[in-house]
Amino acid sequence: MKEILRVKNFKKYGLGLFIHYGLYNQLEKGEWYMKMYNLSTDDYLSLFPKLNETDLKLNIKSIVKFAKENSFKYITLTTKHHDGFALYDSNGISLYDISITKTKDILSEFINECNKANIDPYxxxxxxxxxxxxxxxxxxxxxxYMHSNIEYLCKKYPNVKGYWFDGNWNKKNNDWKEDRLYKIIRKYNPNAMIINNSGLLNAGKEQHPEVDSITFEQGHLKKIDYSIFSRDLAAETCQTFNDHWGYAKEDFNFKSVKELILKFLMARKQKANYLLNLSxxxxxxxxxxxxxxxKKFSYWVKKYGYSLIGDYELTYVLEEDFIVKKNHIYYLFAYNVTTGGHVKKIHLGGEFQEIRKYNLEKKLNIKNISYLDNSEKVDFEQKQNELLIKIKSFDYGINTIVRVIKIEEE
Incomplete structure (x- = not known):
């Protein structure tokens, strides 16, 4: 299968930041507020009585700086959500856009700050x-109307890495004239990634020939068989930090560090990007x-998940445990390792667990196997292609959720 450079580069990201921003942030009740309460456009706009005095401040510099410091490789920003309000001055194309507020442009600063920080803007x-x-x-x-908006965006903001569409699933039997839409993008930005969210019901399905990635929502990944696709495709799973994409002040159902780690691993063990939405x-x-x-999650990624950013080879995948190869070193991600902490029952740190068996494609010429968390050597045995590892529980004071083991060859 012919490799496509933009798809190859997209696969390397590992971690992306999703930002939903619009008028709905001013209400602090989520991005679907208009739809959930059956508001007409006039009723919705009446909730913002002084729009011409409203300053839609998005602190882009601090957001980009935060993304850079915490391992995010790209940022996807909403230019227009389902409420129809655009974050750019459409020069009269859109029915209502940022020109009716005190703020006149957000996208230019967003794109410029991303490019300065070597983070790709979507x-x-x-x-x-x-x-x-x-x-x-x-x-x-x-x-x-929609095509005119996309052409305007392509011409006014050429320095973006891709476009992320969302909503075709609402009229799945309609002719969305995708050929024309994607032709517009390819005309002005031939190397842009094109992503079109397939929705929850069609998650992971190959779409139009110009769409470069399959998608999964809320981290609900299915098993991906890249060999069945007709062309080179990437994969991406997006997820909210609580139950809303837009800021909802009274939503307290936040993800934990553990949940972020496990969702990130679930994505990367199938070479999918993890696009995490922050409020x-x-x-x-x-x-x-x-x-x-x-910050805590990013600390984990830098110390224990660095092999999953950029290029790596998946060499062995079980239901949970998996092994990757990066720069001639293998990394085993071992799940369900007991902790020396006081959880359910007291374990002595460093207790041996059952022997785990990994049937590899070939016998490795192993020089050393060690835990990333404490550098202690790991007991192992080889029987042809079979690698047997006697994994210990975490030392007291350590629980990295998944234990990462470094395997070095001669």
Missing amino acids: LYYATWDWSHPSYETNFDEYLE VNKKGDLINLEIETV
């Missing part, structure tokens, strides 16, 4: 639009709880 665009009158009454007319409050800031959780 633009999200909602194809399902709750506000445009033609969406339900004259679909072809709506598509003309942005009405002032345009990331919220402290999520910041501190991500």
Whole structure:
């Protein structure tokens, strides 16, 4: 299968940051507020009585700096969500956009700051639009409107790495004229990644020939068989930090560091990117709880998950445990290792567990096997291609969720 460079580079990211920002952030009640409460566009806009005095501040510099410091390789920002409000001045194309507020442009700063930090910027665009009158009454007319917006974005903001569409699943039997849409993007930005969220019901399915990645939502990955695809494809799974994509002040159902680690591993053991959504409050800031959780998660990625960023080879995958090869070194990710901490029952740190067997493609010429968390040597035995490892429980004071073991050859 012919390798596509943009897809190859996308696969290397590992970790992406998703930012949902729009008028809904000012309400602090989630991005679907308009739809969930059956508000007309006029009713929705009436919730913002002084729009011309509203400053939609998105603290892009601090967000990009945070992303850079915490292992994120790309950022996907909503240019327009389903409420129809655009974060760019569309020069009269959109029915309502950022020009009706005090803020006049967010995307230019976003793209410039990302490029300065060597983080790749991606633009999200909602194809399902709750506000445009033609969406339900004259679909072809709506598509003309949408295509005009995308062409405008391509021309005004050429320095982006890709486009992320969301909403075709709402009218899955309609002709979305995707040929024309993607032709517009390829005309102005031939090397851009094109992603179109397939939704929860069609997760992981190959789509239009110009769409470069399969998608999964809320971290619900299925087993990926890349060999069945007709072309070179990437994979990506996106996930909220709580139950909303847009900021919801009264949503306390936050992910833990453990959950982030396990979802990241679930993605990378299938070479999918993990696109994590962080909340942005009405002032345009990331919220402290999520910041501190991500910092701890990022610490784990840098110390224990570094082999899963960039290029690596998947050499062995079980239901849970898996082995990758990076720069001539193998890394085993071992699940369900007991901890020396006081959880359920007291374990003595460093107790031996059962022997685990890994049937590899070939016998490795092993020089050393050690735990990443304490550098202690690991007992092992080889029987032809079979590698047998006697894994110990974590030492008291350590629990890295999944124990990472480094295997070095002669």
